[in-house]
Amino acid sequence: MSVTNALHGLSHQARDAKSWPFEQARLLLDRILRLRLTDGERDLAASLIGEGKAAEAVATFPALLKPVVFETGYGPSGLPHLGTFGEVARTTMVRVAFRALTDDAIPTRLIAFSDDMDGLRKIPPNVPNGDELALDLDKPLTVVRDPFGTHASFGAHNNARLCAFLDGFGFDYEFVSSTDCYRGGRFDPTLLTALERFDAIQKIMLPSLGEERRATYSPFLPISPRTGKVLQVPTLERNLERGAIVFRDEDGEQVEVPVTGGGVKMQWRPDWALRWTALEVDYEMSGKDLIDSVRLSNQVCKVLGGTPPAGFNYELFMDENNQKISKTKGNGLTMEEWLRYGAPESLAYYMYQSPKSAKRLYFDVIPKATDEYLQQLDAYNRARAEGANGPAIDNPAWHVHHGAPPEKGSPVSFSLLLNLVSAADASTKEILWGFIRNYIPGATPESEPLLDRLSDFAINYYEDFVKPSKRFREPDAKERAAMADLVARFKALPVGADAEAIQNEVFEAGKAAGFEPLRGWFQALYEVLLGQSQGPRFGSFAAIFGIDRTVALIQRALAGELVG
Template identity: 60%
Template sequence: MSLPREIALNAKAWPFEEARKLLARYGASKPKKGYVLFETGYGPSGLPHIGTFGEVVRTSMVRRAFEQLSDIPTQLFCFSDDMDGLRKVPDNVPNRELLAQYIGKPLTQVPDPFGTHPSFGEHNNARLQAFLDGFGFSYAFKSATQMYKSGAFDETLLKMLRHYDDVMKIILPTLGAERQATYSPFLPICPRTGIVLQVPMVARDEAAGTVTYRDPETETLVEVPVTGGHCKMQWKADWAMRWTGLEVDYEMAGKDLISSVELAGKIVKALGATPPEGFNYELFLDQNGEKISKSKGNGLSVEDWLTYAPDESLALFMYQQPRRAKRLYFDAIPKAVDEYLTYLDKVASEPAEKQAENPAWHIHGGQPPAGKVPLSFAILLNLASVVGANDAAVLWGFISRYAPGTTPENNPLLAKLVQYAGVYYRDFVAPTKKFREPTDLERTALTELAEGLKALPAEADAEAFQNVVYEIGKRHPFPELRDWFKSIYEVLLGQPQGPRMGSFIALYGRDNSVALIDKALAGDLLAL
């Protein structure tokens, strides 16, 4: 569903705010290369992690927003820095002893410890592309190794050589005295060892397009071209070289790279080019509040999340408050799923100005699917908790009674959620369930609740059941009404939080709910 351009021009959602930067950059004029270029960068020294996905999905959202504002074509490059030297052996790979022998060599020259690809860099590149393809991203993959060796960067590398002193003046003040003495923006690939060297330059020949360094082991002078993959750039200079050579228009970066973005931007300007637009997002934290690292493998992975929830819920997590640090752990999953379902349910019927602010519009690139999921994920989790999570057919028995005509075939998203609910319950809810006996106050209120439910028709709707629960809670001296609901969850479901009880009772059934209360009052749930 495309948006009227006037609405897109005034939308407050952050992807539109970012897209308007690019509109101001070009207006209606197409750049010389023929398209607006979005880029994301990836360092394949470790396995792809969830932050990589976050950067691509957010950049894609800005790209789609820009396409609502302009008719200029767009492209997205996903660029792998696979020519970087291997700095250390990641903690979460097999055959670590094998990799230890290749420290310092380009990642595309390091054997693949998994044994599936010619090199470690190519293995991780394949992993990256596989999960990006799984999400349906539209992008072109770019390998640093291929770009350097093919000569695609040669013109810009020679320009960097001509502006060598300007680049040094920008970078050296940011370094300590010891590093200043050895720094060079060019990193020769040693012809003798194949290692990416970090050595000072002894001489430069702009006409020949070469640099000369002293081999740190043999003490001999070695002259190498800066083109053709014989050298690569230090990463901050490399970023600027890439922005210049590819004419990148937009690239995001984490908050920890703000100073590096500014530095690379200065180098781009020294080369006579224009730095890309972009913004700095906050980093993801694990459950301990520590930064997620691809080499450590801490925190949630893409695969972890997708074991328990659909990819749209992960995209929503990425969309929300990108400038705020968020803890990324398993407890965030159910909330994200239900928030996504709420947004998806609203978007089709909203006016265009509301759609522009709805995360579901951005998650689906302006084409959110039709259909409604009649149940929240929280309710499915609690249903799985009560009836057992091992048999999806049992859950569907309750669902088909609650929402007649709903089947796995005509509601595939709900079918996925039923499967996810079973897995999530098995791994995270069941191990922590702990039923308790009701207090005298709770026993009296629960007894009244059972009688109140019996007084209603079995086919009463969720609102009628909710009103009974609410009124009984109000009649009894609970400190606060939420204490009454908390007691229901702890006594009947064995957990401190739970669903909207009216909806749960309507789904589980009046008679089944009364029987559950009777079991709790008899102490039968304590043995579960």
């Protein structure tokens, strides 16, 4: 089923959905109705949409045919990163929820905006030809030479990487370049309004600045006709008739440039307000660190004659030491690192979870996020198979897959795969699949594509993180007796015993040995047999690894062969 078809007929469920994308979608719908319709029209339109008659509402009120504009921002001084993915993924979740809420009758657009007219203020680390790049400092990113030699400019190179990045995840978006908007005239009417209302903008911005900055601040950053640099200099004069400003160029001469046609760029907070106004943005979210910037930009937006967009501030990600993740510091995870160890779906799930709560973004969150995603997908598909009253649109899998989750997940958890790789020393996927086929007769990489992908991730994660940190220990007397008992119980199991029967014997061995609570028994199994303090459901592990192999593993541990 296509995403578009999957979103029809869901307005009744969407109206009562509790997940945060639907909460945001309802707030956005209220905003759209408030701005576009009169009081009487708004009540009728809201009633029709609530009754599942969004198409009728749109036919009755043509103002609703104007697309609802979602926006995300990108600074192309660096490559796309996890924050870029998170913002586009979360915004897309709200967009899809809005489409479901309105039965996809009100058009929507998602703009991925690149602030590529910003001046290059410092040389990014880890780029080639940095010495040459230094010659272009302070010039717009779409003028700065491309250090990689593949595009017309550094900005064009990173913009291409952004589009390839978003395309690779299947996002539906429209790329918009700041340079194109400034130079192509798209921003011209709003820039002239900003020139006319210069003093009102200054009144908003100056109190937010330090004393030294206030003395030279202007919302307009002129582009020097001589050097091509984006200059942070005071505006000396304004000429409304010519639509121009006067400033002192780097050589000391006073120069007049038009604010239109790419003659200037605005400071970033007024620039944010400029694009909201000129592009008529309805929704944009941002990080918690930008709360004050959003407040100021909202005020400037109103001065420019626009209406600030709806949205919310999400919490920031922290590294393993609970320090804020920083591109400059290079702490935390990169996109490439997550995608070496986890599926994109697991990353989207992690972004979905509690966006207003700070979360650690480090390697050890990947297995847990992966298994939680798999559990949610299984729950969604069980509800679908049982004929539940419509899809469970509050299930995270619904949001991760934009309203159309796949009908099949993985029959094996990621944590179980990790422990299978560990116990079997499965250095290749072929070895791993040998065990999987024994556990799931007839299974192939083609019939279980998600499981096949997870196998690659599990091997990579094991080799890089689990294997170097494995620490086996000898069992104590109590544990040794319980494991010997477990060996006897396993040998007595009938051929073909399933995971549940095996798990029951594990429980019984632990109880008979006096483990209370049983958590200590399972931890002992993991530490003695797998060299780690946590692991999967042991019955499932033994079922897929094989009873005979599990017995042999326990006997090797009892003989002291795993400690060394």
